[in-house]
Amino acid sequence: MQIHSNHKEILDGKTTDIYFHKAEEILKKENKNPNVAAEVYAKKLPDKYKWAIFSGLSELIELFKDKKIDIQALGEGSVFFEREPILTIKGKYLDFAKFETPLLGYICQASGISTKAARCKIAAGNRTVLSFGARRMHPAITPVIDRYAYIGGVDGVSAVLSAEKLNLKPQGTIPHTVILIIGDTLKAAIAYDKTIVKGIPRIILVDTFGDEKVETIRLAEKLKNKLNAVRIDTPGSRRGDLSLIVKETREELDNRGFSDVGIFVSGGLDEYSLQDLNPYSEGYGIGTSLSNAPTINFSLDIVEIEGKLIAKKGKVSGVKNIFECNRCGNRAIVFSKDTKTRCDCGNEMNLLTKKIMEKGKIPYKPEEVDIIRKRVLRELRFLNV
Ligand SMILES: [Zn+2]
Secondary structure, three states, X not given: OOOOOOHHHHHOOOOOOHHHHHHHHHHXXXXXXXXXXXXXXXXXXXXXXXXXXXXOHHHHHHHHOOOOXXXXXXOOOOEEOOOOOOEEEEEEHHHHHHHHHHHHHHHHHHHHHHHHHHHHHHHHOOOEEEEOHHHHOOHHHHHHHHHHHHHOOOOEEOOHHHHHHHOOOOOOOOOHXXXXXXXXXXXHHHHHHHHOOOOOOOEEEOOOOOOHHHHHHHHHHHHHHHOOEEEEOOOHHHOOOHHHHHHHHHHHHHHOOOXXXXXXXXXXXXXXXXXXXXXXXXXXXXXXXXXXXXXOOEEEEEEEEOOXXXXXXXXXXXXXXXXXXXXXXXXXXXXXXXXXXXXXXXXXXEEOOEEEEEOOEOOOOOOOHHHHHHHHHHHHOOXXX
């Protein structure tokens, strides 16, 4: 049984909340379809985040193709802060009313995953971070989750289709089941080396039966330079202090002349737990915390109707724009009629948003995923978790 929606159902407004359909019905009957301006912003970011990464824009614009809508937005992959209007829509209200639900859905989840990935990437420093979260989410959106994790800065993904769509090689070792069935970690490692094509790193799980350190030494001594790394995925009930297990394994490898053998860690990791593991690890597989990342709760609010300022309680009316000073990094939210603005430092600030869509047409070629990802990686140099 297939339950998930398809692209056509989304474009037909069938995944939309009924109240937008009611709004459409009433306004049509009342013959009201004004020109409006509406803003998307996040009043509050989750989990005390100080910043977030905006993503999902490439999917969102599909909703408004040929619909006489203007969209001004931050570039996909840009950093943003609470209350910044990251996207503005202008047009006849009924041209976009019934797309509010999927519009927010596209960017709330995407930005949540990209932000979490970016936070993990910062925490990991120059170590590899892989997205292992496919199994925690509905398979219909596996490539969606991995795309936004990749945009957020992870170095690779485990799911085959995701990797294919991102033009990457899928990454991963072997499940514990292979070791259980073969009956021994070393024998499974030898089988792995025999079967899996050359050029794929030999990374072997060492926590199936015995002690992580003992298994690692056994593999390193028998496989010698064939062993690229071990993966430690110790179950929670046996962990104690995971960083001490990894540290001890690292030191035993180094003492025996196996400094080239890396250690990958996976299992329940997030941006906070990486920090203790960093001194001894070469990389991480991160699952649930990425695919189940808190969403960014964007909302869409009308701020002008027929050019007149209007907004609901709790929201400031009028179209606003985000400006940034390229000298000191200050940012300001400025009413759009003020096209120029000066920073406290005296420097002229730059408008950060750009025209994404004009009357339903996209004025330039959509950005490739690697361009968006590079924008994130540039931003990350100046950010902390
Ligand atoms: Zn300045």
